[in-house]
Amino acid sequence: DQQVKQNSPSLSVQEGRISILNCDYTNSMFDYFLWYKKYPAEGPTFLISISSIKDKNEDGRFTVFLNKSAKHLSLHIVPSQPGDSAVYFCAASALTGNQFYFGTGTSLTVIP
Amino acid sequence: DAGVIQSPRHEVTEMGQEVTLRCKPISGHDYLFWYRQTMMRGLELLIYFNNNVPIDDSGMPEDRFSAKMPNASFSTLKIQPSEPRDSAVYFCASSFGRSFSYGYTFGSGTRLTVV
Numbered sequence: 001d002q003q004v005k006q007n008s009p010s011l012s013v014q015e016g017r018i019s020i021l022n023c024d025y026t027n028s029m030f031d032y033f034l035w036y037k038k039y040p041a042e043g044p045t046f047l048i049s050i051s052s053i054k055d056k057n058e059d060g061r062f063t064v065f066l067n068k069s070a071k072h073l074s075l076h077i078v079p080s081q082p083g084d085s086a087v088y089f090c091a092a093s094a095l096t097g098n099q100f101y102f103g104t105g106t107s108l109t110v111i112p
Numbered sequence: 113d114a115g116v117i118q119s120p121r122h123e124v125t126e127m128g129q130e131v132t133l134r135c136k137p138i139s140g141h142d143y144l145f146w147y148r149q150t151m152m153r154g155l156e157l158l159i160y161f162n163n164n165v166p167i168d169d170s171g172m173p174e175d176r177f178s179a180k181m182p183n184a185s186f187s188t189l190k191i192q193p194s195e196p197r198d199s200a201v202y203f204c205a206s207s208f209g210r211s212f213s214y215g216y217t218f219g220s221g222t223r224l225t226v227v
Contacts, residue, residue: 095212099160102147102154104154
């Protein structure tokens with residue numbers, strides 16, 4: 001069973017607007033959460049992370065929000081740029097666990 | 113550093129044939145992971161190694177899959193015999209330590225097609 005879920009397979013946003021990508025998880029033991037970005041024919045690359053002791057982490061145009069009670073995290077991209085068009089994966093792990101569990105990905109298209 | 117290097121980039125094989133995927137991790141990284149990407153399940157962990165020792169292979173789908181890491185700079189994932197349902201993109205990733213805050217560095221993947 002999927003422990004990390006990304007229920008939106010795709011998202012289209014106008015350039016300059018905000019992109020919001022969502023991720024839900026089922027395991028309350030998860031402590032660390034990552035977002036990866038993947039371009040076609042390339043491997044996923046690390047984008048931003050957050051630990052469960054925080055509810056927000058910001059890095060330039062990218063902000064990740066964590067709602068532990070809802071077991072939900074989101075990635076905000078502001079402003080969105082055409083170069084942000086990619087597949088975004090969220091991943092989660094427990095400190096005592098042995099792997100990161102990945103979602104199925106959301107394909108973001110930023111329209112110029 | 114050249115990053116995680118995987119070969120081949122693409123592999124097309126006939127059902128029943130043996131397939132070997134190769135990975136060279138980043139020098140100095142002590143963890144190596146093999147993932148498989150499918151549309152339905154996203155990125156699934158197949159097996160991971162720490163200091164060349166297999167730690168968890170519970171994600172390996174069946175006995176047709178095997179993985180080895182004979183030294184710190186090389187790992188293989190073998191499928192024998194291959195089946196059409198094995199068609200997917202296989203990624204190798206490495207990290208120094210558990211790397212909770214920065215995750216893993218992935219290779220570019222091997223796209224496997226079994227016909």
